[in-house]
Amino acid sequence: MATYTAWRTGADKGDHRRLTWVCGDQYVLVHEVVTETWAAVNPGPLDHHVYDAGADPDRAIWARAHQHPLTPGAPVLITVRRAEKISNWEPLHTWAAQMRLLPGVHLLFVGDHDDFPRAGSRARRMQRFERDLRAWLATPEGRFATWAAQRQIERREVVTTSTPRTGP
Numbered sequence: 001m002a003t004y005t006a007w008r009t010g011a012d013k014g015d016h017r018r019l020t021w022v023c024g025d026q027y028v029l030v031h032e033v034v035t036e037t038w039a040a041v042n043p044g045p046l047d048h049h050v051y052d053a054g055a056d057p058d059r060a061i062w063a064r065a066h067q068h069p070l071t072p073g074a075p076v077l078i079t080v081r082r083a084e085k086i087s088n089w090e091p092l093h094t095w096a097a098q099m100r101l102l103p104g105v106h107l108l109f110v111g112d113h114d115d116f117p118r119a120g121s122r123a124r125r126m127q128r129f130e131r132d133l134r135a136w137l138a139t140p141e142g143r144f145a146t147w148a149a150q151r152q153i154e155r156r157e158v159v160t161t162s163t164p165r166t167g168p
Contacts, residue, residue, distance in 0.1 A: 004024070004029050007020075007022075007033060011036055011040070016036075016037055016040040018099060018106045020033070020037060020108050020109065021083065021109040021111065022034065022110055023084075023110070023111030023113055030110065034110060037106070038079075041077045043069075043074060043075050043076055043106075044069060044071030044076075045071070046069075046070040046074075047070055047071050047074050048077045048079070049064050049076070049077070049079070050080075050081065051064075051078070051079070051080045051081070052080075052082055053080050053081065053082045053083050053085040053086045054082045058087060061080055061086070062088075062092075064078055065078055065102075065107055066091070066095060067102075068102065073104075074104065075104035075106060076104055077108060079108045080108070080109050080110065081112075082111070082112050083109035083111050084111045084112065086109075089132065090132070092133075093132065093133070097136075097142075099145070
């Protein structure tokens with residue numbers, strides 16, 4: 001879990017993650033993360049989808065996350081508002097494992113709460129998600145996904161450090 005400062009530092013370097021969760025009581029900062037993520041991804045006109053997890057079924061969100069863009073070659077941004085209301089997080093594991101098959105798909109979860117839930121049913125759901133994610137990361141598939149992501153980061157760092165700087 002990163003803070004706004006960590007996100008801002010990455011965003012200033014052009015590092016926008018394909019999976020982002022944002023929440024907090026600083027609505028201006030939440031709005032900034034959402035708008036800057038949208039601007040950085042720059043989805044095609046048919047490839048920005050906004051869902052309300054409280055009203056839209058989970059299956060619609062996950063079905064869209066597993067589809068290729070409607071505009072050929074365009075990136076896809078799926079924004080899910082009230083993301084803490086998602087009850088089935090299992091498809092996220094599948095999506096994470098298949099990220100390389102859907103290279104332009106970005107997920108942006110926007111939570112309504114001030115912070116990650118610490119008590120109650122939402123907290124139990126989030127703890128279950130974190131526990132399931134940790135368990136998946138321990139599997140061979142999860143370790144491969146972690147290795148592949150790390151290689152992409154290392155490649156990006158090599159390109160960034162080896163690119164000659166221009167200007168002052």
